[in-house]
Amino acid sequence: MSINGKAYIAGAFEHPTRKAPDKSTAQLHAECARGALADAGLAMQDVDGYFCAGDAPGSGGFSVANHLGLKLRHIDCTETGGSSYIVHVNHAAQAIAAGKCNVALITLSGRPRSEGAAGTSFSNQGASGMVVYSRGMGVPDEPFELPYGSATINMYAMVAMRHMYEFGTTSEQLAWVKVAASQHAQHNPNAMLREVLTVKDVLDSPLIADPLRRMDCCVVSDGGGALVVTRPEIARQLPRPLVKIRGAAEALKHQMGGKVDLSYSAGAASGPLAFAEAKVTPADIKYASIYDSFTITVIVQIEDLGFCKKGDGGKFVADGNLISGSGKLPFNTDGGGLCNNHPANRGGMTKVIEAVRQLRGEAHPRVQVKNCDIALAHGTGGSLGHRHGSATVILERE
Amino acid sequence: MATPYRERTITDPQMNTGDEPYFEAAAQGRLVLKQCGDCGEYHHYPRSFCPFCQSENVSWRDAKGTGTVYSYSIMRRGTPVPFCIAYVTLAEGVTMVTNIVDCDLDSVRVGQPVKVTFKKSEGGISMPMFTPI
Ligand SMILES: [Zn+2]
Numbered sequence: 001m002s003i004n005g006k007a008y009i010a011g012a013f014e015h016p017t018r019k020a021p022d023k024s025t026a027q028l029h030a031e032c033a034r035g036a037l038a039d040a041g042l043a044m045q046d047v048d049g050y051f052c053a054g055d056a057p058g059s060g061g062f063s064v065a066n067h068l069g070l071k072l073r074h075i076d077c078t079e080t081g082g083s084s085y086i087v088h089v090n091h092a093a094q095a096i097a098a099g100k101c102n103v104a105l106i107t108l109s110g111r112p113r114s115e116g117a118a119g120t121s122f123s124n125q126g127a128s129g130m131v132v133y134s135r136g137m138g139v140p141d142e143p144f145e146l147p148y149g150s151a152t153i154n155m156y157a158m159v160a161m162r163h164m165y166e167f168g169t170t171s172e173q174l175a176w177v178k179v180a181a182s183q184h185a186q187h188n189p190n191a192m193l194r195e196v197l198t199v200k201d202v203l204d205s206p207l208i209a210d211p212l213r214r215m216d217c218c219v220v221s222d223g224g225g226a227l228v229v230t231r232p233e234i235a236r237q238l239p240r241p242l243v244k245i246r247g248a249a250e251a252l253k254h255q256m257g258g259k260v261d262l263s264y265s266a267g268a269a270s271g272p273l274a275f276a277e278a279k280v281t282p283a284d285i286k287y288a289s290i291y292d293s294f295t296i297t298v299i300v301q302i303e304d305l306g307f308c309k310k311g312d313g314g315k316f317v318a319d320g321n322l323i324s325g326s327g328k329l330p331f332n333t334d335g336g337g338l339c340n341n342h343p344a345n346r347g348g349m350t351k352v353i354e355a356v357r358q359l360r361g362e363a364h365p366r367v368q369v370k371n372c373d374i375a376l377a378h379g380t381g382g383s384l385g386h387r388h389g390s391a392t393v394i395l396e397r398e
Numbered sequence: 399m400a401t402p403y404r405e406r407t408i409t410d411p412q413m414n415t416g417d418e419p420y421f422e423a424a425a426q427g428r429l430v431l432k433q434c435g436d437c438g439e440y441h442h443y444p445r446s447f448c449p450f451c452q453s454e455n456v457s458w459r460d461a462k463g464t465g466t467v468y469s470y471s472i473m474r475r476g477t478p479v480p481f482c483i484a485y486v487t488l489a490e491g492v493t494m495v496t497n498i499v500d501c502d503l504d505s506v507r508v509g510q511p512v513k514v515t516f517k518k519s520e521g522g523i524s525m526p527m528f529t530p531i
Binding site: 212 | 406408409410411412413414417421439440441442443445448449450468469470471472473474475476477481483484485487491492493494495496497508509519525527
């Protein structure tokens, strides 16, 4: 069963906050939910399907559903890190196509900035002087990784180091990803970093984990977002422009029992599946939201999605090729995770939201892509360096 | 530029049931791997079955203890002392997360030959690490 044309994104909301010390995570979920429903022209009592991931406080979706007062006949708490919300769009479309719900609400929020949990660097704890981000009791890989100081940034750094070795990718090429994001962020009043950066600015920022520098990293922000997905008959009665889900797919990649290969991501599997379902090719994509936890993340995913050959991602992103208006592949026109927002250390939600803005023609006029009829949003959750889930969604303005 | 190796406090591995022989061997200065008696594949981290063919006919083997650096990164900020995390591909073909130690960290390169050595965690558990040959 294909989901092509079976569901529409009717509502999208990005919380304007980037620092919320005075709001609970549950309150942020509620504000995002109301924001997306208001955007769609729907009400909380219209929701019959709810989707959330590991950022939702409490066990699974119970606590937030309770908090919001939802009455549900469908629930899905699939957790694939930052790509969860793109997975949720796929699952919501599937559930709607199967008749399991009519109005699906997807929410995300978190406060890593206020709570001091950057996730991308260590802070001090205990005798070792390093926080060890244990994922709980009994995780089979942890005894063989955590004592070595594995963290999000140095695992991604090893992806970048290997990419440089295999394909000749340079620090300057990595820097171009940040430069393009900063060109877009200058027009976003809510963006955390609005300063326009040069390649030299990025190269002059301190090395955190070779070869990644501070400016190769995304921001740490509080906030959140929400999406409303609904069936065609309902979407057509709503006042907003129609954003159709044409194709979606997800895939998972890990260390394969020790046959580690850092040269590609699970996007090499999810991308082609989503394109096939959508019946489009990379050449048809007018705008792409590409998860940008780090600059290297963008390069690897652009290759895996087929926007260029494997290994050519560094050359592809150089010289402003990702900048809206001048580049071949306008990306992350909100400033992305690199400059705008990375709520709860999870970037998949904002990737879908900016793709919806572009298709509706509601991106900032300085970054709006002309005749933006087909857009892609792609995310990677977990870590490219060890275990991750990728998700791709292809959307069309109808 | 030089970044000399400095001893750092290593967090104890939170072992799961079945991991003990791996760390007992390490305490004796041996790096061991699980090998499948049916398909012949080595795997890492060690499991009670083969992740390639699901056979439970797996046994511990002494690794040669040599390999090459598959990738690496020197953590320079937010850590009490700089350290080099790496993926090392062993002679047996499996690639493991580890640290490169006892050298100028800035001299580490992808493809560099390395051999196993052991460093103790804060609780005295031996962890296999690697140093340039
Ligand atoms: Zn086997």
